[in-house]
Amino acid sequence: xxxxxxxxxxxxxxxxxxxxxxxxxxxxxxxxxxxxxxxxxxxxxxxxxxxxxxxxxxxxxxxxxxxxxxxxxxxxxxxxxxxxxxxxxxxxxxxxxxxxxxxxxxxxxxxxxxxxxxxxxxxxxxxxxxxxxxxxxxxxxxxxxxxxxxxxxxxxxxxxxxxxxxxxxxxxxxxxxxxxxxxxxxxxxxxxxxxxxxxxxxxxxxxxxxxxxxxxxxxxxxxxxxxxxxxxxxxxxxxxxxxxxxxxxxxxxxxxxxxxxxxxxxxxxxxxxxxxxxxxxxxxxxxxxxxxxxxxxxxxxxxxxxxxxxxxxxxxxxxxxxxxxxxxxxxxxxxxxxxxxxxxxxxxxxx
Amino acid sequence: xxxxxxxxxxxxxxxxxxxxxxxxxxxxxxxxxxxxxxxxxxxxxxxxxxxxxxxxxxxxxxxxxxxxxxxxxxxxxxxxxxxxxxxxxxxxxxxxxxxxxxxxxxxxxxxxxxxxxxxxxxxxxxxxxxxxxxxxxxxxxxxxxxxxxxxxxxxxxxxxxxxxxxxxxxxxxxxxxxxxxxxxxxxxxxxxxxxxxxxxxxxxxxxxxxxxxxxxxxxxxxxxxxxxxxxxxxxxxxxxxxxxxxxxxxxxxxxxxxxxxxxxxxxxxxxxxxxxxxxxxxxxxxxxxxxxxxxxxxxxxxxxxxxxxxxxxxxxxxxxxxxxxxxxxxxxxxxxxxxxxxxxxxxxxxx
DNA sequence: GTTAGCACTCTATTTGTTCGAGTGCTAACA
DNA sequence: TGTTAGCACTCGAACAAATAGAGTGCTAAC
Numbered sequence: 001x002x003x004x005x006x007x008x009x010x011x012x013x014x015x016x017x018x019x020x021x022x023x024x025x026x027x028x029x030x031x032x033x034x035x036x037x038x039x040x041x042x043x044x045x046x047x048x049x050x051x052x053x054x055x056x057x058x059x060x061x062x063x064x065x066x067x068x069x070x071x072x073x074x075x076x077x078x079x080x081x082x083x084x085x086x087x088x089x090x091x092x093x094x095x096x097x098x099x100x101x102x103x104x105x106x107x108x109x110x111x112x113x114x115x116x117x118x119x120x121x122x123x124x125x126x127x128x129x130x131x132x133x134x135x136x137x138x139x140x141x142x143x144x145x146x147x148x149x150x151x152x153x154x155x156x157x158x159x160x161x162x163x164x165x166x167x168x169x170x171x172x173x174x175x176x177x178x179x180x181x182x183x184x185x186x187x188x189x190x191x192x193x194x195x196x197x198x199x200x201x202x203x204x205x206x207x208x209x210x211x212x213x214x215x216x217x218x219x220x221x222x223x224x225x226x227x228x229x230x231x232x233x234x235x236x237x238x239x240x241x242x243x244x245x246x247x248x249x250x251x252x253x254x255x256x257x258x259x260x261x262x263x264x265x266x267x268x269x270x271x272x273x274x275x276x277x278x279x280x281x282x283x284x285x286x287x288x289x290x291x292x293x294x295x296x297x298x299x300x301x302x303x304x305x306x307x308x309x310x311x312x313x314x315x316x317x318x319x320x321x322x323x324x325x326x327x328x329x330x331x332x333x334x335x336x337x338x339x340x341x342x343x344x345x346x347x348x349x350x351x
Numbered sequence: 352x353x354x355x356x357x358x359x360x361x362x363x364x365x366x367x368x369x370x371x372x373x374x375x376x377x378x379x380x381x382x383x384x385x386x387x388x389x390x391x392x393x394x395x396x397x398x399x400x401x402x403x404x405x406x407x408x409x410x411x412x413x414x415x416x417x418x419x420x421x422x423x424x425x426x427x428x429x430x431x432x433x434x435x436x437x438x439x440x441x442x443x444x445x446x447x448x449x450x451x452x453x454x455x456x457x458x459x460x461x462x463x464x465x466x467x468x469x470x471x472x473x474x475x476x477x478x479x480x481x482x483x484x485x486x487x488x489x490x491x492x493x494x495x496x497x498x499x500x501x502x503x504x505x506x507x508x509x510x511x512x513x514x515x516x517x518x519x520x521x522x523x524x525x526x527x528x529x530x531x532x533x534x535x536x537x538x539x540x541x542x543x544x545x546x547x548x549x550x551x552x553x554x555x556x557x558x559x560x561x562x563x564x565x566x567x568x569x570x571x572x573x574x575x576x577x578x579x580x581x582x583x584x585x586x587x588x589x590x591x592x593x594x595x596x597x598x599x600x601x602x603x604x605x606x607x608x609x610x611x612x613x614x615x616x617x618x619x620x621x622x623x624x625x626x627x628x629x630x631x632x633x634x635x636x637x638x639x640x641x642x643x644x645x646x647x648x649x650x651x652x653x654x655x656x657x658x659x660x661x662x663x664x665x666x667x668x669x670x671x672x673x674x675x676x677x678x679x680x681x682x683x684x685x686x687x688x689x690x691x692x693x694x695x696x697x698x699x700x701x702x
Numbered sequence: 703g704t705t706a707g708c709a710c711t712c713t714a715t716t717t718g719t720t721c722g723a724g725t726g727c728t729a730a731c732a
Numbered sequence: 733t734g735t736t737a738g739c740a741c742t743c744g745a746a747c748a749a750a751t752a753g754a755g756t757g758c759t760a761a762c
Binding site for chain 4: 027029030031043044047048050051061064065066067
Binding site: 394396413416417 | 734735736737738741742743744
């Protein structure tokens with residue numbers, strides 16, 4: 001165990017084993033490797049090397065007389081190596097994405113589906129996370145005798161509608177006045193900045209209609225908080241069932257549940273986690289690979305998760321992820337995500 | 352085979368068999384019934400009756416020396432019978448539903464989840480289908496130098512926002528004029544009623560700003576069409592993995608896929624289908640039961656589906672459904688759906 | 703350092719056997 | 733005539749034993 005560094009032959013063998021295992025999903029034996037690789041070595045020699053690799057922790061033997069399968073550590077090495085050599089691929093997802101995606105949600109759903117279909121794994125994508133939204137402007141309008149509509153425009157051109165209960169019908173002129181008051185005092189403020197002092201000032205200026213102001217402010221708060229809410233869309237969850245090593249016991253059920261529930265998925269996006277585990281991914285660009293136990297989500301301990309960060313505008317980003325078996329085609333997945341990133345970039349820039 | 356009508360003893364036996372099978376999921380034999388029921392008959396007699404029931408098509412024998420399980424026809428009889436006797440139950444879902452559900456989507460999602468959790472089956476719910484939405488009113492507002500915001504209010508108090516490209520900034524007074532023109536001419540019209548004649552009239556009155564009108568009309572069309580889109584929410588899809596008879600082969604995969612994809616689910620809601628198959632459900636109220644092959648969806652041929660129709664306002668309705676194994680607890684499911692219906696009614700009425 | 707050969711291990715698969723639940727039929731009974 | 737006891741029979745589930753084969757580790761020879 002002189003050094004953890006592998007000589008090139010061990011490297012080649014490990015590589016061959018992993019590649020083979022990715023394809024077949026079966027433990028791979030010495031004979032197979034002896035034939036498959038161009039370095040012409042007998043199975044016996046391979047066996048010796050495999051024993052070494054196992055001792056070093058890169059391989060695992062499910063049971064005594066079975067072949068070897070890669071350990072998490074083995075995958076990790078493979079992935080890191082692969083990332084270094086990775087060349088940009090060009091797929092043609094663009095056409096699909098280019099179709100008018102009226103709302104960002106629809107675009108995201110489409111992206112998730114696209115990824116799932118392309119890779120045959122499960123995929124997830126989150127709505128982008130804004131820091132704290134500022135209010136751009138607000139406008140009150142009559143709906144009927146009992147309701148007002150507040151159109152709340154947030155930073156980033158996000159319109160929100162809120163219906164507000166009213167005790168009576170307001171004159172247009174009154175609404176006009178209120179609109180002016182609200183906008184002049186609240187413009188470009190976020191939730192933190194709207195404090196009691198400002199609220200008092202508004203109520204003062206609103207005069208007899210100050211009762212309404214509280215409800216309007218509630219609506220604003222709700223709108224901002226709503227927009228801060230991160231949603232997660234998933235697709236291709238059922239693809240999981242195509243991989244026997246995942247669908248065997250009831251871990252598949254748990255995994256599917258996680259994907260359906262989405263609650264937990266948000267964790268993958270948590271900033272803390274990103275920086276915490278980010279260190280030991282040898283990733284280039286924005287791509288992160290979590291192998292087996294590296295994922296923060298329990299039900300995914302048998303899986304690998306590859307995530308990428310997309311940026312919709314400066315400082316506003318979301319996460320895309322692909323969830324599959326540990327023996328996923330990392331090469332393809334990383335490639336797909338990379339091209340997706342560039343294409344999303346183009347789409348968002350164009351907007 | 353004199354008559355398809357069953358005497359009361361056969362009825363009781365069939366009933367006992369089905370009840371037992373609902374619980375255990377195992378084929379039930381003559382001995383079991385002989386003990387379970389109060390009509391004290393020997394297993395031999397039961398056997399004779401069972402043979403009859405099988406000949407009549409109400410029971411099925413998986414293999415020669417196994418007990419019997421209900422056929423689709425058997426279930427159908429059971430369900431119809433049950434529906435007649437059904438008494439209203441009162442669950443307490445209301446608390447959950449009463450929590451402020453700001454948007455209808457959120458309410459629907461909550462309902463789906465509630466049903467899934469309560470019944471342990473999968474559930475689905477569609478957004479309500481409006482005939483054709485009428486425009487209630489529209490208002491144009493400046494956003495910035497290049498964009499206008501159109502707030503489009505549809506019948507049923509649905510606000511929609513559309514951002515419209517503008518070549519320049521419009522004066523407030525101009526917008527005011529446009530708003531008045533648009534509203535006076537378009538109010539209470541649906542897509543069909545907005546014809547060329549009206550469009551011409553608007554453009555005429557808009558004068559030099561008529562270029563904008565086209566884009567505004569597009570936005571209106573889009574908004575209406577968007578709202579016509581029926582969405583389907585599902586929940587508890589993974590629950591079906593709890594039932595071995597469904598999760599065995601890869602039919603589970605297909606079923607899960609159907610639930611995830613949702614495309615096909617819309618079929619369940621199709622009016623044509625409702626009236627077509629509706630005839631042979633002996634249902635009271637709005638509840639429909641599809642047993643096995645009665646469902647229009649292929650991947651559900653091994654399942655039963657119970658659907659109900661909820662009405663959000665006059666003539667505007669959506670569908671809720673529960674998908675489970677054929678041996679689902681029809682009693683409970685129907686009860687749950689019924690109370691859900693009354694509680695939704697209350698919620699919508701209150702609004 | 704590499705390889706051939708061999709004994710050994712362990713699993714997956716097959717085959718055979720048994721067990722029991724359940725049936726259908728017949729004959730006896732009320 | 734309807735009900736029941738009894739019996740032979742069927743068939744799948746469960747268990748055990750046998751088999752095959754893939755793979756290993758080790759030793760000895762090259």
